[in-house]
Amino acid sequence: MRRRELLGGLGMATAGAALGKRAVQAQELSTLLPPRLRSGDVVGIVSPAGATFERDRLDLVVDAVTALGFTPRVAPHALARYGYLAGTDTERAADVNAMFADPAVKALLPVRGDWGSARILPYLDYDLIRANPKVVIGFSDISALLLGLYARTGLVTFHGPHGITAWRADQVEPLRQILVEGAALTYRNPLLGADQDRLMRDQGRIHTIAPGRASGPLLGGNLSVVSGIVGSPYMPDTTGAILFLEDVGEPPYSIDRMLTQLKLAGVLDGLAGFVFGQCTACGPGSGYGSLTLADILHDHIRPLGIPAYAGAWIGHVEPIWTLPMGGVVTMDAAEGTLAMETAAVT
Structure with a gap:
């Protein structure tokens, strides 16, 4: 009984410390907005989650970024594969870190979701990311990346299309208004x-x-x-x-x-x-x-x-x-x- 009480107390203390850390973190971080995008800006194409098994899927994303008026830059491990993941956790995280470190890159666009974004969160350089705010957009499994970046840096991210979604006018126009024009819709x-x-x-x-x-x-x-x-x-x-x-x-x-x-x-x-x-x-x-x-x-x-x-x-x-x-x-x-x-x- 005494051992259970002790372990219970330790568990409560650990949980309290974790909650306290989150509370302090939330108070210390101010909301950080990324710079708006401009025609010709470099958009980094990354694969933080599921593997892209066919090269033509990546080519579609490159075509979409070009058609949007931006310059695509494909991350080194965009076509890597570790089982169902687009490379190992450290490889996928390294691509995200490298895109944030590159001053020419203004936005990060994942190829797809599926699963795996949460696995790279411990390997991201949040000090680097906060010092170099950029547009990050995606949905589904990419939600983990978006929330993690906001929680650890205060960076406003965007729940929206990823690379292989349909880039129709009714999807492109609101994205352009928000990310390029700075509109509030x-x-x-x-x-x-x-x-x-x-x-x-x-x-x-x-x-x-x-x-x-x-x-x-x-x-x-x-x-x-x-x-x-x-x-x-x-x-x-x-x-x-x-x-x-x-x-x-x-x-x-x-x-x-x-x-x-x-x-x-x-x-x-x-x-x-x-x-x-x-x-x-x-x-x-x-x-x-x-x-x-x-x-x-x-x-x-x-x-x-x-x-x-x-x-x-x-x-x-x-x-x-x-x-x-x-x-x-x-x-x-x-x-x-x-x-x-x-x-x-x-």
Whole structure:
């Protein structure tokens, strides 16, 4: 019994020290905006996560960066492979560090997501990164990199397209306005397909969990990825934040489990607002008596007493919005909108 008490005390002390370190870190770091992009700027193409098995996938990214008016620079290990990863952890991290160290490079664009970004977080040079702020953009597994950079440096990153997404006009134009022009945009779900000619909206509907407006730094990303870094020094303090989450291919019980993890870890405590995006292919399947996604969100989010809505056009859908991770936004849970308060670049 005495040994259990001692170990329990040590565990609480260790947890307290870790939380204290995060709190001090959050207080010491000021928000850091990257410089805006200009025509001809060099964009570093990196692979911090999953391997790119076909050369033509990388060529597509090079073509996209060129078509956007920038100059592509491919990282040395962009086509490396260590199993399902794009090289070893140290190789992938070295590419990211090198891009931040190169004064000619103004932005980092990952080829793809899949899995692996969290594995490189201990190997990044955060002092170097903070001294050389640059645009970093991506989604899905890249959420870990975006959150880790913000947590450790205060750098505003961008939850948006990665290299092999579709670079259509409705995706390119908002990205250009935010990263090149320094615009502060307001986002609402687009009208899609047949909905453009209908009296009512069928796709992209929002569900207001609790009405109201709230402002705060926007943080979040893929739920599976976010839940995987909870408790680490790479998970930002979410107090006062607007938390957004999305996922793909997860059954309802899995969504429930991960939201429960966030709840038990205190991530949901002190939020200013909550937004759930799209959960593509997240239906209950043939399971009998399954809770629905709406049930799960109602159970976990409504008791928080904060403005909240679900169905935002965020996730593994197109067009992919470019959202400032760490930038201040105002959400309206009844209207289903996210509005940037200021420019996210200098």
